[in-house]
Ligand SMILES: Nc1ncnc2c1ncn2[C@@H]1O[C@H](COP(=O)(O)OP(=O)(O)O)[C@@H](O)[C@H]1O
């Protein structure tokens with residue numbers, strides 16, 4: 001027993017350490033894996049579900065390790081001692097015990113299999129509820145504005161109620177089986193005692209041996225139940241981490257920056273066109289194509305604008321340049337290199353972006369700017385902020401560059417956020433620039449401020465511009481119009497104004513003031 005106490009505490013210490021380490025390792029690997037997955041994976045996953053899975057698998061696995069380490073070796077020690085002492089007195093008794101241990105464990109495992117089916121169903125409910133929970137909390141402004149609090153809560157409760165129902169079935173089954181198992185075990189032990197008593201009465205054992213054996217059998221009973229407890233926690237860990245390992249089995253994005261150290265230097269060419277689309281077809285899912293036969297060459301320093309109906313594939317086109325998705329067929333080349341072949345890190349270093357949604361992170365303005373260039377010093381930050389038209393308002397904030405801006409920048413206005421994201425792109429200082437509806441979410445005054453920042457940003461860079469307002473693209477070198485996922489026309493604003501194509505029509509509509517005209521403009525996302 002002393003040995004047992006020592007062993008259980010020593011292994012208990014290692015168990016704690018192991019479970020803390022396993023937690024760190026599992027979490028690290030999960031995050032590392034998520035960062036390696038392609039954009040496509042996240043199109044159909046909820047953030048909350050991703051987090052809920054991580055928590056469950058980590059808790060169940062580390063819980064198992066802890067329980068296992070705390071008790072398993074003591075249990076083994078007890079079993080060995082009991083078997084040896086029993087064997088010395090009565091080989092039959094030892095044999096009987098040796099059969100009981102694995103049989104009981106096996107029976108537990110059998111019950112567990114059915115138990116797992118319910119457990120998996122429950123986990124699914126936890127995941128769905130958790131996913132929605134995180135989404136609702138993230139979008140609480142909308143929930144409040146539409147006063148859908150009750151609906152969200154009911155939706156959440158439905159899933160949790162379902163898990164209670166499932167638990168009732170699961171637990172009833174488990175405990176019914178446990179009564180049967182343990183009942184059978186008690187019957188077996190009853191006969192063990194009978195054997196001992198009868199053998200003593202017949203004079204095979206002395207009274208002293210009988211007392212010893214009875215004690216021994218009592219000690220032997222405990223490990224039988226704890227063995228099945230380990231099996232149970234193990235099954236729980238297996239079910240709990242099921243989805244975790246399914247995520248780990250997903251295919252990585254090829255040439256992903258976390259998977260790859262910097263990789264070989266890419267031989268960017270200055271002679272080749274900056275961006276080339278070579279007969280590109282693309283669809284997000286199945287064979288439903290969003291882009292067809294895209295052939296386009298963008299020269300160095302050129303400003304090129306994309307015009308087309310909302311949902312026409314403009315964002316998709318720039319997604320291909322960033323290699324967020326790979327073309328279904330054809331090739332996209334950046335500075336002479338096929339985007340499929342270059343390491344993603346090197347490629348994305350060539351491209352600065354400003355999206356419609358500023359997508360800042362919690363933390364200070366300084367931290368957000370450093371996202372563009374971690375090595376930038378205060379002068380560089382100030383210079384970028386000044387050129388992005390953001391310095392004035394930043395300096396008026398009580399903490400200046402050290403102002404905390406809240407989750408996704410909620411403490412700033414739309415125009416302020418967007419000017420910070422312009423400054424962030426400025427610091428990244430990439431030769432190619434993608435502006436996807438960068439000013440679409442802003443009012444006219446903020447738009448003008450941001451637009452001035454964008455002009456600074458576009459200087460000396462090859463720029464791909466998707467804009468909702470024709471006036472902002474009247475000064476570009478070329479306009480590309482998209483119709484039905486195909487390129488319709490390519491030309492300078494002056495040329496396209498004459499061809500009676502989409503751009504010319506839009507221009508005419510904007511000049512006129514008819515209701516039908518406004519409707520069409522809105523369809524093209526050009527008027528709000
Ligand atoms: N992640 C996605 N998964 C599946 N379909 C998408 C995805 N993103 C966009 N689409 C579809 O692709 C088409 C083009 O979308 P998009 O390029 O965003 O249009 P635009 O930017 O011109 O408004 C739309 O029909 C849209 O429904």
Ligand SMILES: [Mg+2]
Pocket residue numbers: 314315316436
């Ligand atoms: Mg778009």
